Amino acid sequence: MKNILVTGGAGFIGSNFVHHLLGKHAGYNIVVFDKLTYAGRLENLKPAEGNPRFAFVRGDICDAGAVTASIREHSIDTIVNFAAETHVDRSIMESDAVVKTNVNGAHVLLEAAREFEIERFHQISTDEVYGAIPAPNRSKEGDPLEPRSPYSASKAGAEHLVYAYFVTYGLPVTTTRGSNNIGPYHYPEKAVPLFTTNAIDNQPLPIYGDGKQMRDYQYVLDHCEAIDLVLHHGQLGEIYNVGTGVETHNIDMARKILDSLGKPHSLITHVVDRAGHDRRYALDISKLRALGWTPSHNFDQALELTVRWFVENEWWWRPIKTGEYLDYYRKQYVERAVAN
Numbered sequence: 001m002k003n004i005l006v007t008g009g010a011g012f013i014g015s016n017f018v019h020h021l022l023g024k025h026a027g028y029n030i031v032v033f034d035k036l037t038y039a040g041r042l043e044n045l046k047p048a049e050g051n052p053r054f055a056f057v058r059g060d061i062c063d064a065g066a067v068t069a070s071i072r073e074h075s076i077d078t079i080v081n082f083a084a085e086t087h088v089d090r091s092i093m094e095s096d097a098v099v100k101t102n103v104n105g106a107h108v109l110l111e112a113a114r115e116f117e118i119e120r121f122h123q124i125s126t127d128e129v130y131g132a133i134p135a136p137n138r139s140k141e142g143d144p145l146e147p148r149s150p151y152s153a154s155k156a157g158a159e160h161l162v163y164a165y166f167v168t169y170g171l172p173v174t175t176t177r178g179s180n181n182i183g184p185y186h187y188p189e190k191a192v193p194l195f196t197t198n199a200i201d202n203q204p205l206p207i208y209g210d211g212k213q214m215r216d217y218q219y220v221l222d223h224c225e226a227i228d229l230v231l232h233h234g235q236l237g238e239i240y241n242v243g244t245g246v247e248t249h250n251i252d253m254a255r256k257i258l259d260s261l262g263k264p265h266s267l268i269t270h271v272v273d274r275a276g277h278d279r280r281y282a283l284d285i286s287k288l289r290a291l292g293w294t295p296s297h298n299f300d301q302a303l304e305l306t307v308r309w310f311v312e313n314e315w316w317w318r319p320i321k322t323g324e325y326l327d328y329y330r331k332q333y334v335e336r337a338v339a340n
């Protein structure tokens with residue numbers, strides 16, 4: 001492993017992963033291949049600018065010609081696929097781009113990986129593929145997949161293709177299923193950065209339904225460490241859950257953000273629930289622990305680091321909360337609340 005193509009590397013987790021790799025592995029060259037959708041931000045890659053081991057290519061993973069040209073030009077031996085349409089609410093509003101990028105795009109990458117006899121193809125997947133998990137159950141990697149949103153269904157589709165390429169063509173693949181990440185460069189349409197930036201501005205925190213849904217919020221750099229571990233020590237053809245193994249109610253997450261910023265709980269506003277909202281995700285992470293991984297941050301530490309980052313980096317998020325973002329916000333929160 002020497003020349004790594006990180007697709008979707010200008011997004012939230014991808015950019016954190018790039019900084020992690022550049023810092024940890026002195027011998028690796030990193031090429032980010034990213035379409036720069038609304039969620040892809042070159043600012044996220046600023047710390048890598050000027051590094052001779054880093055290159056950026058603007059391209060669409062659905063474009064086979066662009067993908068193969070990059071692999072050839074940079075002698076790529078490893079692909080880590082983060083590229084995706086990632087927001088569940090947007091996938092409910094409009095699922096076209098979700099299926100194209102998340103399923104067809106993954107297929108294009110797999111074909112290219114096969115053609116160039118790539119050493120490793122790693123797929124970044126999600127705990128959402130398991131569907132809603134009733135307490136006290138925890139999802140294990142061998143459990144059936146029951147995705148319930150266009151987003152999670154598309155991610156499950158991609159996973160099936162990845163596994164099929166392992167079985168059918170012997171492509172060396174691994175997959176990780178991560179829980180909710182939080183941390184620097186998190187696009188403020190997702191709950192934690194949305195609530196944090198709204199709270200800083202004394203704006204309402206829109207909680208879906210009763211707020212008793214549960215998520216396993218993990219620090220993004222812990223997730224990056226886990227992907228790194230699986231890339232180096234994971235078994236080919238295997239899938240690994242990545243999370244803390246501890247779930248938090250959304251309403252408690254919102255209260256903690258407000259407490260951390262010294263803002264009143266009265267900013268919490270209950271709004272119409274997400275359609276088909278999965279009530280709880282919960283992972284069994286023993287398979288990853290057996291590889292030697294343990295998360296370095298618990299929820300409180302991860303949340304505090306995240307809130308501080310947003311307080312200190314208004315230059316990053318203020319320009320995002322304009323233009324297209326406001327159109328989306330209106331549709332998602334204002335118009336929807338009125339219609340219901």
Ligand code: NAD
Binds near residue numbers: 034061
């Ligand atoms: P993000 O939305 O912040 O970033 C996605 C990136 O993919 C962006 O840079 C975007 O420009 C790029 N992209 C989108 N379509 C593309 C295309 N057709 N071609 C090339 N690039 C394209 O997403 P994220 O939160 O960083 O998630 C990254 C990956 O991790 C996704 O595969 C997601 O499903 C998975 N995941 C996310 C979480 C989470 O909590 N955020 C948890 C588990 C798994």
Ligand code: DAU
Binds near residue numbers: 087125128180
């Ligand atoms: O579980 C992993 C997944 O986590 C990833 O695969 C997805 O790409 C990522 O977006 C995330 O999905 P969620 O839907 O869980 O994340 P989101 O931040 O959108 O929502 C977190 C929880 O908060 C969820 O239960 C919905 C709720 N929520 C969300 C928003 C945006 C609210 O109550 N209000 C909101 O305004």
